[in-house]
Amino acid sequence: MDTLRVHWDDGIKVYNCAQDAARVMRQRGWQVSDPGEEGPGLLQRLEATQKWTRVGDGR
Incomplete structure (x- = not known):
């Protein structure tokens, strides 16, 4: 993203x-996670919500 x-x-x-x-949003009272922190990936989020069955x- 450019801007x-x-x-x-x-x-x-x-x-x-x-x-x-x-940073500015946190200063204004918003609860914003650090954009640099890495959260769970898509697969981990899907696995947490779905129980997969093979x-x-x-073949």
């Missing part, structure tokens, strides 16, 4: 990176 535009009550602010926008012999 992030946030529409605040006091006007529009353009940020050059997600870290800057997240059907057939895989």
Whole structure:
């Protein structure tokens, strides 16, 4: 992403990176995770919500 535009009550602010926008959001009282922290991947999130069952012999 090149830029992030946030529409605040006091006007529009353009940020050059997600870290800057997240820092300002936290300063304004929003609960925002650190954009640099790595969370679970898609497969791990899917496995947490679905119980997979293998059907057939895989041929």
